[in-house]
Amino acid sequence: MNASSILILVILAALVSLALWRVWKKGAPCECGTNCKACLKNCKNHSSASGCSCSSQAKDSLI
Amino acid sequence: MSIKIALAGNPNSGKTTLFNALTGSDQYVGNWPGVTVEKKDGRLAGHKDTVLQDLPGIYSLSPYSLEEKVSRNFLVYEKPDAILNIVDGTNIERNLYLSTQLAELGIPMVIAVNMMDIVDKAGDKIDFKKLGKALNCRAIGISAQKSRGCRDAAAEALLVAREGLKSEAPHVFSGSVEHALAHIEESIQGKVPAASIRWCAIKIFERDKEAIEKMGINPKTIEHVEGHIKDCEKELDDDAESIITSQRYEFIQKIVKDCVVKNSKRLKRMSISDKIDRIVTHKILALPIFILSLCAMWWLAVAENGPGTILTDWANDQFLGEDGWHLPFTSHKFKCPEKECENCTADERGENCTCESCRIYTGMEYEEAQEFYAPHEKNIEAWEAAYIEAYNEANKDKEGFEELAEMPEELDEALARTVKADGVRLDDDEETGEAVRGKLKDGCGPCIEVEIAEEDDEDAPELEWTCDWAMYQVSKAVPEVDPSNYGVFIPGISTLLDSMLDKAGVNETVKSLVKDGAWGGVATVLGFVPVILVVFLFLAFLEDCGYMARVAFIMDRLFRKFGLSGKSFIPMIVGKGCGVPAVMAARTIENERDHRMTVILATFIPCGAKTVVIAMFASIFFRDMWWVAALMDIIGIAIIVLGGIALKKSRAFAGEAAPFVMELPSYHLPTPNGIWRHTWTRVKGYVFKAGMIIFPACVFLWLVMHFDWSFTLLADEEIEKSILHDIGSWIAWFFAPLGFGTWQGAAASVSAEIAKEQATATLGIVAQNMQGTSTAAHIKALFGSMSDFPRLAAFSFMVFNLFIPPCMVAIAVTFREMGTKAWGWFAVAFQLFIGYTIALSAYQVGMLICSGVFTFWTILALAIDGFCLWAIFRPARKEIAK
Numbered sequence: 029m030n031a032s033s034i035l036i037l038v039i040l041a042a043l044v045s046l047a048l049w050r051v052w053k054k055g056a057p058c059e060c061g062t063n064c065k066a067c068l069k070n071c072k073n074h075s076s077a078s079g080c081s082c083s084s085q086a087k088d089s090l091i
Numbered sequence: 092m093s094i095k096i097a098l099a100g101n102p103n104s105g106k107t108t109l110f111n112a113l114t115g116s117d118q119y120v121g122n123w124p125g126v127t128v129e130k131k132d133g134r135l136a137g138h139k140d141t142v143l144q145d146l147p148g149i150y151s152l153s154p155y156s157l158e159e160k161v162s163r164n165f166l167v168y169e170k171p172d173a174i175l176n177i178v179d180g181t182n183i184e185r186n187l188y189l190s191t192q193l194a195e196l197g198i199p200m201v202i203a204v205n206m207m208d209i210v211d212k213a214g215d216k217i218d219f220k221k222l223g224k225a226l227n228c229r230a231i232g233i234s235a236q237k238s239r240g241c242r243d244a245a246a247e248a249l250l251v252a253r254e255g256l257k258s259e260a261p262h263v264f265s266g267s268v269e270h271a272l273a274h275i276e277e278s279i280q281g282k283v284p285a286a287s288i289r290w291c292a293i294k295i296f297e298r299d300k301e302a303i304e305k306m307g308i309n310p311k312t313i314e315h316v317e318g319h320i321k322d323c324e325k326e327l328d329d330d331a332e333s334i335i336t337s338q339r340y341e342f343i344q345k346i347v348k349d350c351v352v353k354n355s356k357r358l359k360r361m362s363i364s365d366k367i368d369r370i371v372t373h374k375i376l377a378l379p380i381f382i383l384s385l386c387a388m389w390w391l392a393v394a395e396n397g398p399g400t401i402l403t404d405w406a407n408d409q410f411l412g413e414d415g416w417h418l419p420f421t422s423h424k425f426k427c428p429e430k431e432c433e434n435c436t437a438d439e440r441g442e443n444c445t446c447e448s449c450r451i452y453t454g455m456e457y458e459e460a461q462e463f464y465a466p467h468e469k470n471i472e473a474w475e476a477a478y479i480e481a482y483n484e485a486n487k488d489k490e491g492f493e494e495l496a497e498m499p500e501e502l503d504e505a506l507a508r509t510v511k512a513d514g515v516r517l518d519d520d521e522e523t524g525e526a527v528r529g530k531l532k533d534g535c536g537p538c539i540e541v542e543i544a545e546e547d548d549e550d551a552p553e554l555e556w557t558c559d560w561a562m563y564q565v566s567k568a569v570p571e572v573d574p575s576n577y578g579v580f581i582p583g584i585s586t587l588l589d590s591m592l593d594k595a596g597v598n599e600t601v602k603s604l605v606k607d608g609a610w611g612g613v614a615t616v617l618g619f620v621p622v623i624l625v626v627f628l629f630l631a632f633l634e635d636c637g638y639m640a641r642v643a644f645i646m647d648r649l650f651r652k653f654g655l656s657g658k659s660f661i662p663m664i665v666g667k668g669c670g671v672p673a674v675m676a677a678r679t680i681e682n683e684r685d686h687r688m689t690v691i692l693a694t695f696i697p698c699g700a701k702t703v704v705i706a707m708f709a710s711i712f713f714r715d716m717w718w719v720a721a722l723m724d725i726i727g728i729a730i731i732v733l734g735g736i737a738l739k740k741s742r743a744f745a746g747e748a749a750p751f752v753m754e755l756p757s758y759h760l761p762t763p764n765g766i767w768r769h770t771w772t773r774v775k776g777y778v779f780k781a782g783m784i785i786f787p788a789c790v791f792l793w794l795v796m797h798f799d800w801s802f803t804l805l806a807d808e809e810i811e812k813s814i815l816h817d818i819g820s821w822i823a824w825f826f827a828p829l830g831f832g833t834w835q836g837a838a839a840s841v842s843a844e845i846a847k848e849q850a851t852a853t854l855g856i857v858a859q860n861m862q863g864t865s866t867a868a869h870i871k872a873l874f875g876s877m878s879d880f881p882r883l884a885a886f887s888f889m890v891f892n893l894f895i896p897p898c899m900v901a902i903a904v905t906f907r908e909m910g911t912k913a914w915g916w917f918a919v920a921f922q923l924f925i926g927y928t929i930a931l932s933a934y935q936v937g938m939l940i941c942s943g944v945f946t947f948w949t950i951l952a953l954a955i956d957g958f959c960l961w962a963i964f965r966p967a968r969k970e971i972a973k
Contacts (some may be wrong), residue, residue, distance in 0.1 A: 047787050
């Protein structure tokens with residue numbers, strides 16, 4: 029394997045690591061405008077009667 | 092220290108529009124610790140030290156709902172420096188209720204009466220001076236949508252915040268109530284902040300337990316003032332809370348009478364909103380109109396000549412693929428590339444040029460040239476294929492024979508002269524993927540004429556076309572159309588990537604990993620951004636104009652007939668964007684049984700990610716049947732209604748439907764900016780997801796597809812030894828009755844649980860060794876290899892992936908929302924049962940109808956369908972009905 033192939037592999041590995049790290053830290057970006065981790069965090073922290081950032085945002089835009 | 096100005100007002104009063112107008116792009120969405128509903132923060136443009144805080148829309152500060160609690164606690168305990176109260180000028184009576192409460196908080200306040208453009212158009216007049224005087228604060232008329240007066244309102248709020256101009260609470264209540272309040276204020280003096288003493292006194296009068304608890308007032312003090320409250324209640328013959336409410340409204344009526352002059356002519360007429368509602372919420376027309384609007388959306392997104400398809404084709408083939416594109420709004424006429432040609436110079440290049448390209452293509456646009464060359468290209472391809480076949484046939488018995496795969500540089504002229512293209516693969520049938528004999532279109536240039544024999548015509552000549560060696564040479568002499576000779580040409584990203592990797596001298600395996608694995612998968616997903624864009628633009632328009640709120644109202648009418656509540660449909664509308672907030676939005680349903688049922692059913696509406704799956708299959712297999720895409724939404728709604736009916740008849744979900752009260756906003760003509768903002772938020776999330784989730788997943792899939800269990804790199808033809816092939820094969824049996832029981836189908840279905848659009852990316856990767864020159868052709872060929880009925884198998888694959896449990900994140904949220912693991916598993920099992928049943932029925936019954944194939948699986952599909960019908964139509968047991 030030549031040097032340029034190794035370089036490309038290293039860049040690819042770095043990009044994959046960066047993406048996974050970002051998902052680990054903040055959660056997957058989502059079509060609702062926030063990210064999954066924000067939803068899960070809210071969901072975990074609040075009582076069953078409460079809403080979440082995503083749902084309230086979506087509802088706000090709806091009604 | 093920064094100045095904090097809170098934007099408070101009723102829902103749909105235009106707070107967010109004002110917030111965006113004042114903050115521009117400098118805003119972020121964030122969750123504050125300890126609070127439950129989102130607030131938005133943004134810096135006031137031109138004032139770096141001023142932060143605008145957009146609170147959730149609320150009707151009052153009385154604790155009836157979560158949002159009201161959160162906003163109240165924020166305003167009372169976090170104390171912004173000023174409140175900018177947004178009042179909907181078209182509905183001023185209802186909006187001023189909150190204003191009277193905000194004025195009692197002792198926080199500097201400015202009232203911004205919004206939607207003045209509509210008020211003016213209606214011919215109504217509002218006296219802001221009188222209004223401000225009545226509420227002891229400044230009132231300004233604005234139109235956030237037209238950006239009129241927004242800066243003045245912000246400047247006024249900034250002024251009162253800087254100078255701390257606290258407004259005196261307006262005199263809202265009657266003498267006896269004021270008397271009781273005065274006693275309460277006296278009792279709590281020094282125990283609560285002086286600025287908000289009036290508000291605290293009213294809360295004690297209303298016996299608001301939560302507010303009293305937060306104030307930390309001694310119970311003895313409360314007992315002491317209770318006598319005054321009871322006296323007041325006795326005198327006015329009502330309970331304390333109702334007294335406060337009714338007297339507020341009396342006060343508001345007085346203000347409106349003094350400050351607002353309504354156009355008498357308009358009052359007699361029906362508003363435009365009412366007129367539209369008479370049609371779109373009509374008891375018979377409402378549902379067909381809703382279905383028509385869904386169909387219109389999908390037509391725009393996936394119909395063969397619709398904008399979505401045109402853009403998707405461009406994105407897939409030209410922008411992301413290998414074709415490339417010409418810069419728009421520039422000339423695409425032919426320019427001679429032969430710089431050294433003696434007649435081909437300067438401005439007259441081409442006119443007298445002797446080169447072949449100039450002779451043929453001078454004066455042609457790119458599309459014309461392509462059209463001209465197409466039959467020659469087909470002629471060459473067909474003839475070469477015929478040559479290869481004839482060569483292999485003629486030489487197969489010779490010693491040391493090696494099968495010819497590509498055209499040799501030196502032709503066997505003797506063989507070449509005898510070659511006829513009869514019977515070779517000329518083109519693929521669009522529906523079946525099978526080779527069609529002699530299918531060449533009209534206008535085939537100088538050489539080709541197809542003569543197709545009727546099957547039952549015995550005298551007709553054998554299928555043959557007259558393409559011989561001489562004609563092949565004629566076509567070969569025609570120069571290929573080089574797009575770079577037709578204006579500024581930008582190669583597709585795949586081509587650029589390819590040439591970049593070639594130039595870098597990267598070895599073939601790494602090149603395949605980057606191009607086919609990482610980029611191939613991501614490009615498959617990104618290629619459908621135009622469809623997502625069209626769908627979300629359409630939905631944003633429906634939401635912004637106020638129609639989606641009507642849909643919930645329409646569905647409530649339908650749902651109620653079956654014992655369900657329209658409240659359950661709100662999460663389902665939210666779910667068109669993403670399943671996760673849809674599941675969470677179900678929290679607003681207080682009844683635990685209905686809440687659980689809504690969580691189970693909410694994700695059956697195809698979300699944004701599932702839209703990509705629909706778009707892909709619609710563009711590859713159902714190009715001439717755009718309604719198949721709309722059908723997916725209709726099936727989703729049908730599952731919700733029918734699944735709801737079936738669940739409601741069970742003991743665990745039985746019960747009366749919760750009442751559903753919802754304000755229908757007036758219709759607005761949405762602004763392009765508002766629609767784009769809504770759409771862009773969603774599309775941005777989708778594109779980022781392709782980078783964060785799909786990209787690493789595709790790299791992983793490529794690796795497991797190109798390595799065996801001993802981690803040895805495999806060649807393309809050895810894929811059957813790969814890890815992915817083995818894992819896929821182990822579970823493929825589960826999908827066999829659905830028509831896609833191969834390792835590729837299994838891998839795509841299972842990987843879709845990461846994110847639904849991963850199914851499309853995985854198909855793009857696992858099908859890359861199939862026949863064809865594009866991803867679409869590969870996938871078509873893949874389904875052709877899976878089943879004798881590729882379209883049915885594709886339909887089955889699509890419905891299975893749309894209606895089985897959603898992605899992992901949504902499943903995790905479902906588990907959490909269902910309360911217990913047992914309920915979580917029930918939800919997942921129910922969704923899997925529904926998805927599998929629909930796919931099984933579609934494939935097996937489809938085969939039965941198409942070709943009379945009747946197997947054990949057909950019986951099973953019909954039996955499960957029968958069971959489902961029984962569960963829907965069985966009479967509810969009496970005790971359950973009660």
